[in-house]
Amino acid sequence: MQPSDTLAIVTGGVSGLGLAVARHLVSQGGKVALFDVNDDKGPAAVEELGAGNARYFRTDVTDEAGVAANVAAAKEFLGGLNAAINCAGILGAGRVLGKEAPMALSTFQTTVMVNLVGSFNVAKAAADAMQHNAPGEDGERGVIVNTASVAAYDGQIGQAAYSASKGGVVGMTLPMARELARFGIRVMTVAPGIFWTPMVDGMPESVQQSLNASIPFPSRLGKPEEFAETVGFILRNRYLNGETIRLDGAVRLAPK
Numbered sequence: 001m002q003p004s005d006t007l008a009i010v011t012g013g014v015s016g017l018g019l020a021v022a023r024h025l026v027s028q029g030g031k032v033a034l035f036d037v038n039d040d041k042g043p044a045a046v047e048e049l050g051a052g053n054a055r056y057f058r059t060d061v062t063d064e065a066g067v068a069a070n071v072a073a074a075k076e077f078l079g080g081l082n083a084a085i086n087c088a089g090i091l092g093a094g095r096v097l098g099k100e101a102p103m104a105l106s107t108f109q110t111t112v113m114v115n116l117v118g119s120f121n122v123a124k125a126a127a128d129a130m131q132h133n134a135p136g137e138d139g140e141r142g143v144i145v146n147t148a149s150v151a152a153y154d155g156q157i158g159q160a161a162y163s164a165s166k167g168g169v170v171g172m173t174l175p176m177a178r179e180l181a182r183f184g185i186r187v188m189t190v191a192p193g194i195f196w197t198p199m200v201d202g203m204p205e206s207v208q209q210s211l212n213a214s215i216p217f218p219s220r221l222g223k224p225e226e227f228a229e230t231v232g233f234i235l236r237n238r239y240l241n242g243e244t245i246r247l248d249g250a251v252r253l254a255p256k
Helices: 016-027 041-049 064-080 104-132 160-183 205-213 224-234
Strands: 007-011 029-035 055-058 083-086 144-145 185-192 244-247
Touching: 007 016, 007 055, 007 064, 007 104, 016 029, 016 041, 016 083, 016 224, 029 041, 029 064, 041 055, 055 064, 083 104, 104 144, 104 160, 104 185, 144 160, 144 224, 160 185, 185 224, 224 244
Parallel strands: 007 029, 007 083, 029 055, 083 144, 144 185, 185 244
Antiparallel strands: none
8 A cells, every 4th residue: 555545543653663653654644543541642642743644542452342433433534444553562571470479460461461452452443444445456455563572582581471462463463364365454563672762761871772782783772763664664565464574683682
């Protein structure tokens, strides 16, 4: 699909990687519906992107009925729906056997619910809407892009919940792409490495330099714009389907 034709839902869309994706799509002439739970940053994101180009929808991605209702509302605002980019996620860090006690099951469940179940929930609701689109070139009706993490492959100590949730995102990419192929809907996943986020911005400079040094080349953190450009490339290139792209500067995470 051409960037100017993109009518997209972006989850986690008012900050971080999600906002970078929204900026990229709007800059190319697309429109975006921002799904997030951050009521403070939502209006600011819409103001930056332009009210005609973006709208904020308070959305808990784990709420099945709420997501379905907001997908319908987003489609109405956008004038259609042909892309869904899942960037909503939480870290859910914690050791299986913590100093005080084993990890509370609720921590593991919450991480999987937001990162994996939330991605599936938005993807299925978006696909339900996209299947009715008129087919474009190659019969394409829509694209779903999920966000995993390199932790899906080489998770560190303390990332059991996070890695499991992101590994699930990787695992559902191919079967979902195979199933939705008959509708002309592609499914792709991006697995970013260590990216520059507000969380990293607050770390001591020594920690930031250590992170930079751990990345083979380029020896720096990923830029949100680079993630956004990768999503844009996926949207444009119809032969990308059913695969996860590592975007990580060749980093492989150490055990800790």
